[in-house]
Amino acid sequence: MLSGLMNFLRACFRPRSDQYSHTSLDTGGRQDGLLWYKDTGQHVNGEFSMAVVQANNLLEDQSQLESGCLSLNELGPYGTFVGVYDGHGGPETSRFINEHLFQHLKRFTSEQQTMSVDVIRKAYQATEEGFLSLVTKQWPMKPQIAAVGSCCLVGVICGGTLYVANLGDSRAVLGRAVKATGEVLAIQLSAE
Numbered sequence: 001m002l003s004g005l006m007n008f009l010r011a012c013f014r015p016r017s018d019q020y021s022h023t024s025l026d027t028g029g030r031q032d033g034l035l036w037y038k039d040t041g042q043h044v045n046g047e048f049s050m051a052v053v054q055a056n057n058l059l060e061d062q063s064q065l066e067s068g069c070l071s072l073n074e075l076g077p078y079g080t081f082v083g084v085y086d087g088h089g090g091p092e093t094s095r096f097i098n099e100h101l102f103q104h105l106k107r108f109t110s111e112q113q114t115m116s117v118d119v120i121r122k123a124y125q126a127t128e129e130g131f132l133s134l135v136t137k138q139w140p141m142k143p144q145i146a147a148v149g150s151c152c153l154v155g156v157i158c159g160g161t162l163y164v165a166n167l168g169d170s171r172a173v174l175g176r177a178v179k180a181t182g183e184v185l186a187i188q189l190s191a192e
Helices: 002-013 092-110 117-138 143-147
Strands: 030-033 033-041 045-051 062-069 076-090 149-158 161-167 171-178 184-188
Touching: 030 092, 062 092, 076 092, 092 117, 092 149, 117 149, 117 161, 161 171
Parallel strands: none
Antiparallel strands: 030 033, 033 045, 062 076, 076 149, 149 161, 171 184
């Protein structure tokens, strides 16, 4: 399925790899012009694939996949964290979220010794407070920092439970395969 999407996207975009780049902690991905993709990878709960299509010269969006221990100590709990950060007006906010949200989640998971809605809420709040502090410090030299933002959509699978958190207009959708017909039903998991 991903290879068909790849062919379609290649027809829409002319690769100009010198001008565009996508950095990822996962070096197993591949880049083709404005498209970065990874067909299949392993995580604690199974396999994943992902793709990023860049629409502008400057990539404002970030995505993140972390699998393993969800706390600062290696005792657990273990699970998978997926974050999609849709930047607006520049990349600063989505990059900040990408660098800080998961670390806050690990800190609060360690403190509470479990994954919960409260842990995710506190991680969101700490990340927002951190970015607001950064904006306050940079305002005199870089006032345009106050005009950037990001949607923040997160999914955490831990202990057999899927947690979904969302700020902004991004949406999480679960695809459920219907064995009898082979169709895939879309089930919306988040709201604005």
